[in-house]
Amino acid sequence: MTPIIDVTEVTRTFGSGPAATAALRGINMTVGEGQLVALRGRSGSGKTTLLNIVGGLDAPDSGAVRIDGKDVTSMSEQQRVHLRRETVAYIFQSFSLLPGLSAAENAGVPLRIAGMAPKAREERVATMLTLVGLADHARHRPGEL
Ligand SMILES: Nc1ncnc2c1ncn2[C@@H]1O[C@H](COP(=O)(O)OP(=O)(O)OP(=O)(O)O)[C@@H](O)[C@H]1O
Ligand SMILES: [Mg+2]
Incomplete structure (x- = not known):
């Protein structure tokens, strides 16, 4: 069975030189259809960075992310817009509801x-x-x- 989320050897570093922070170093993860997964780790361990990459909000420096068999990392910005609109849903910690709407x-x-x-x-x-x-x-x- 194809996993819904398939993360392979993903790396992401912020900044460069002595200030560089390796947020993700070779992350592998698969999530199957219907699975409920909780991602745990201390503050700064890279949870948000990984979720941003899985949802197509950010791109990894290396490695691959597939959602339902489609390679997110090689998608154009337009294709990622479609992914975020139709396939991936986020509930943000700051949920950004529009105050004037019901x-x-x-x-x-x-x-x-x-x-x-x-x-x-x-x-x-x-x-x-x-x-x-x-x-x-x-x-x-x-x-x-
Ligand atoms: N845009 C950024 N620029 C520079 N460094 C960043 C950026 N985003 C994250 N980092 C760094 O990457 C590392 C991982 O951060 P991340 O926000 O993914 O952690 P987290 O597990 O979500 O933490 P928390 O539990 O506090 O939400 C941290 O060292 C953080 O300072
Ligand atoms: Mg976070």
């Missing part, structure tokens, strides 16, 4: 950008809010949740 509108933003039709979007948003127990708060703004 919970439902916030949840619908990526679907709007992806060009989903309004009716399909409403249904999808309703399903997702129900899944996380927020159906009764769909019209509330982030500050009211």
Whole structure:
């Protein structure tokens, strides 16, 4: 079975010369379909760096990352935009909800950008809010949740 995430010998160094920080040194990792994985490590051990690379937000200095069999590292910026829009989802620590929009509108933003039709979007948003127990708060703004 093809792993959903396949990371091979990934390295990433920030800065150069004496100030260089090797954030990732030869990382290998695979995640299979349906697996729930928690990445643990002390502060500064490279967790965020690895996640940024897996999601196509950053690129490694060497090594390869495949998502669902597709090589992320050799993708053009345009292809990575598609990957981030359609395949990979992040919930950031600072979650960046738009304060003027309701919970439902916030949840619908990526679907709007992806060009989903309004009716399909409403249904999808309703399903997702129900899944996380927020159906009764769909019209509330982030500050009211
Ligand atoms: N943009 C950057 N420029 C320079 N150094 C960086 C940059 N991003 C990360 N680093 C360095 O790379 C190393 C790994 O950082 P990273 O943020 O990936 O760690 P982390 O495991 O996510 O830490 P935390 O648990 O604090 O979130 C650290 O030494 C950090 O200072
Ligand atoms: Mg981090």
